[in-house]
Amino acid sequence: MTSENYKGIFSSTVKALSDVGENSPMVHLHKHGVPMPSVDRLKVFMELMHGVMFPGYFMESDIDEHNIDYYIGARLDKAVFLLSEEIRRGKCFECQVADENECTSCQLSSKEIAVEFVAQLPEIRRLLSLDVEAAYEGDPAAVSQGETIFCYPSINVMTHYRIAHALYQLEVPLIPRIITEMAHAENGVDIHPQAQIGEKFFMDHGTGIVVGGTCIIGNNVKLYHGVTLGAKSLDRKSVV
């Protein structure tokens, strides 16, 4: 191949791929200078959530009675900072408004939603402590509740789901789905953030479990790997 040929192929491919088209969904032109939600930043957010929900298990620091409130406070403040920004990005991704003057109010409401989320954390933590009990009771091989917190996919998935569900109920777009997809990628469990799951839920092994958005699961339920609950989607056309 001559160098000229290469030049031709390369530049015509760049030209073809740079074609923005008429509102092609393949290109996302950024509105209002707001970037896409960041999966990396949301991973840090979830790491901070683990550090806040299960102090002493995750993140490097030693935790004792004297320092725990400093760490909880600092981690939570960082988490709020990250979450507000990601909520704003999620809203912007779906925003149809052209007027940039709306952006300031959008930024403020993102901060407010983040604070409402903070107010729910004690309840979320209570639910997670019951999920931990369920994991310990549901697997006689578990040595301690602490082992299930540190090692069990079920607890990791439920931490993602319960947080995503709270954000879903606060009508945050896109972000809840990204958070449950993180657990899906890591543990092979796909729970829709819209699903309603009661107290003391445990999934043994986990891989392949799918829980659809319309599911309502009561208290004290244990699922095995590979189980699908109500996740069969109709086609868009059949729905319309």
Added chain:
Amino acid sequence: MTSENYKGIFSSTVKALSDVGENSPMVHLHKHGVPMPSVDRLKVFMELMHGVMFPGYFMESDIDEHNIDYYIGARLDKAVFLLSEEIRRGKCFECQVADENECTSCQLSSKEIAVEFVAQLPEIRRLLSLDVEAAYEGDPAAVSQGETIFCYPSINVMTHYRIAHALYQLEVPLIPRIITEMAHAENGVDIHPQAQIGEKFFMDHGTGIVVGGTCIIGNNVKLYHGVTLGAKSLDRKSVV
């Protein structure tokens, strides 16, 4: 345990593990100074491919009409650089030729294959845009085509598969498999790069899907998680 004992156990283990044996497959002696294909570099390659196929969704930069061709060009040039080298490494891994003078021609042909791959990108992108349509149509819960690009495992897997399949058809060894295994690890979907998949393919949830190398799938197919298509292998002995 005495220090002497430890010394003995350690050095005899090192000796045993360093035994190169007679052509044992457990040790890979590098030929011609060419290293193994690098999964880390191929991850960067795939990240650049996402940035080229779906500009504005992935990688940090804002994309607008004025800068899109610069970004597409720079990303594609880096991708070609990485891909050529990985093709060369893949060839070298399976190479039986002892003569190092062959290496130069191998390096050149790797570059040519990379360029042929570049020439196919507009067609690959057309197929992916139809897969995006299929995802949006196949899941009525999807808010927009953009959401499926950013969040849906199906699109991530198909981006890996369609690229790997193109490289497979260009007779690149090893690399196509590494690329589909990346999606397998991330999303639990195992599609063989040899499989032939038509237009508008969508996988709901995904986890556990296996598509074997001999599969031929037509247009407009939707698969649910856990489905296996033609992936049952006979034993090597039964084949021979």
Added chain:
Amino acid sequence: MTSENYKGIFSSTVKALSDVGENSPMVHLHKHGVPMPSVDRLKVFMELMHGVMFPGYFMESDIDEHNIDYYIGARLDKAVFLLSEEIRRGKCFECQVADENECTSCQLSSKEIAVEFVAQLPEIRRLLSLDVEAAYEGDPAAVSQGETIFCYPSINVMTHYRIAHALYQLEVPLIPRIITEMAHAENGVDIHPQAQIGEKFFMDHGTGIVVGGTCIIGNNVKLYHGVTLGAKSLDRKSVV
């Protein structure tokens, strides 16, 4: 929302989450200044094990007859250093002893266990070489045994399992489970470290396979994805 409201919500949430409770399992108060086992450090350990078991395939360096023993020795020494420390952390996580004077003996025994593990590596490597043969024989599409070492989930999972099983037999707490969970997260295959698996074991595709702790699997077994062997747990209550 006023700034005062935010201040109130934030500080009351921090207070609620910092409540250590009466021996609540949700908080892990570190004993004896020993931190939690580190998944990141265990990932480095497993990377070194790959470098020791399959020299030349993983980790960047060129391997030849002259340098192989240096690399094996240096990698193994680092691996022992990491493993001893992680064993100690695993023990400390489950330790009920308050007296810090016991800690020194615990540290020494962790080192001894690591050395006993080193002594078993040649046998573990022999088993892995048979698993490699099984993968090559079990999938006629495999080009070489080397390809299965570099690309096949089955070999990655078995490397984790055989190491975890050896540590389990040495009565190391927690660490074996963390190691098999790594493979579970990466490849969707959940093998309990207690399970007994014979020679020449191969898993095709892998995703969704579960092998329970009480399983005993003979030689020359091939499993397909999605298969569960003896992993149905009773509830803790039914066991008691």
Added chain:
Amino acid sequence: MTSENYKGIFSSTVKALSDVGENSPMVHLHKHGVPMPSVDRLKVFMELMHGVMFPGYFMESDIDEHNIDYYIGARLDKAVFLLSEEIRRGKCFECQVADENECTSCQLSSKEIAVEFVAQLPEIRRLLSLDVEAAYEGDPAAVSQGETIFCYPSINVMTHYRIAHALYQLEVPLIPRIITEMAHAENGVDIHPQAQIGEKFFMDHGTGIVVGGTCIIGNNVKLYHGVTLGAKSLDRKSVV
């Protein structure tokens, strides 16, 4: 020391250090949610500037006639993005305005300044090419002009200074000083961004050179290490 003592010392130290005081300069309370300028981001900015001013020398990519404009365009676009944000942060650091409604106009003017800076880059590059000539002519040991670009502290310092000086003239606060301090830390040469330096300037060895803000240096000047030009400051009190 008892645990109680430690608790007391620690918490009273935290309390003392958390005292915000009455407008103490030791604490920077963030205004308007805008963070401090980021030295790390400005390092990336300067790396991109090196990649734009001296294509092919810095940053990993191969540069040829066909790809150079893609790389220049993509690097420059990223640099503008980073610079606008840092200008905004620099302004905010010194801002005395309480009304957040001013922030939007501040953000827009930061972007405009960044664009004015872009318009000056061809002239800055012309000056740098003359500095390269001066370095090559000034040191007979230099093998080529390229060597001075890649290795000589003088060129690194001048790249920082000429960019900082342009930003200083555009009345950007704080950022120019941070940029010259980067070169000060790396090469031990302290040039104030306000200084005026003519064409073809060369510093041999460099370490210890100080050029004050009121200096006016003509064309074709060569300085040796350790030389101070007009950098003796009076005290603030003597000035007032």
Added chain:
Amino acid sequence: MTSENYKGIFSSTVKALSDVGENSPMVHLHKHGVPMPSVDRLKVFMELMHGVMFPGYFMESDIDEHNIDYYIGARLDKAVFLLSEEIRRGKCFECQVADENECTSCQLSSKEIAVEFVAQLPEIRRLLSLDVEAAYEGDPAAVSQGETIFCYPSINVMTHYRIAHALYQLEVPLIPRIITEMAHAENGVDIHPQAQIGEKFFMDHGTGIVVGGTCIIGNNVKLYHGVTLGAKSLDRKSVV
């Protein structure tokens, strides 16, 4: 060169360099399993110290009246954790005791020294606030005291020196020198941790300043770059 020659040269060089000699200072055989002090960890320690001394200037987080004590507390707790360990390593580096039973008491005393250091932080901060005043008063070009905190080498060097001096007075070996060498490398100012420096000290430009260990500097002193104070060492032989 033949491959055999290479093998010979390589292995004989390794052998020569591996010769531990009779107590050769060129090899540091680790005692008691305690590693060398870590410059990387001490850099994190100094970053935390900056975050504690000048909240809101360094480290990414927004600081306000409501969260400042959480951040100060969490940063200080991490700093104590790092410092205790580094003190222990510093002691071990110079330790002549063979008996490992001494190690536990050494570890405890390291923790105590770290706590005594914490108790001095409010005084160190008071001194630094005066150095900030001195920098602002000493350079009429400074826009604000905040600018000197964020940008001036003098403040960076003094933060290192005042912390190192406190540790020196607590008889911590090695670590104080490593800390002042960090500032030496970054800003070209070499202050011995033993030196005594009064209130309101300012160094203009800085590069090349050397302050010897026997110097006693009073209050309100301003030094220019390149000044040496009492740092001329006699030879060891002349001293003896």
Added chain:
Amino acid sequence: MTSENYKGIFSSTVKALSDVGENSPMVHLHKHGVPMPSVDRLKVFMELMHGVMFPGYFMESDIDEHNIDYYIGARLDKAVFLLSEEIRRGKCFECQVADENECTSCQLSSKEIAVEFVAQLPEIRRLLSLDVEAAYEGDPAAVSQGETIFCYPSINVMTHYRIAHALYQLEVPLIPRIITEMAHAENGVDIHPQAQIGEKFFMDHGTGIVVGGTCIIGNNVKLYHGVTLGAKSLDRKSVV
């Protein structure tokens, strides 16, 4: 500013900066696909050299009599690998040959030079051990020879210089200068790799020392900071 204006300024700046000119030294067009020497890789090389020259002081691992040869061997092998490649890149940077068939011989000779360098390491180490003695004898405040190895700028600079000087004598282009510039940037000491320095050389404090390429320094010399030896360059024109 209108969006159109911005578009115009941006694209005309890109065009101006992308002008390759007639052999302008401001653009480095890569020859033969060989990239520029990498400062980052040379930093790793120097880190390995520290690990080889002063085992147990740098790099994390514990060193004892049983493992030292493994670590020396593995580090040295990696260093040779990096150095060969950097020598090749340095040669290519200055290469005037258009014929790519010469490249293979260039690659081979780079490897040979690296091996010749390896053969000199025991002598380089002997010289460094004398420099360590000189540092200990020259500064009565030094607690041990080990302290000078770990903390003193003089030893860091001499390690860079002695290695760079050996490569200079082997006629390696560019790389020796990059290595001495690393020490220049870190410690403010600028020694030309061509300079000849005898046994037992010590620099107290260091900052600002310059040693020119034509200097010949005998044995047992001690320099103070700020001293210049024979580094005054004439202009290129005066030389011609």
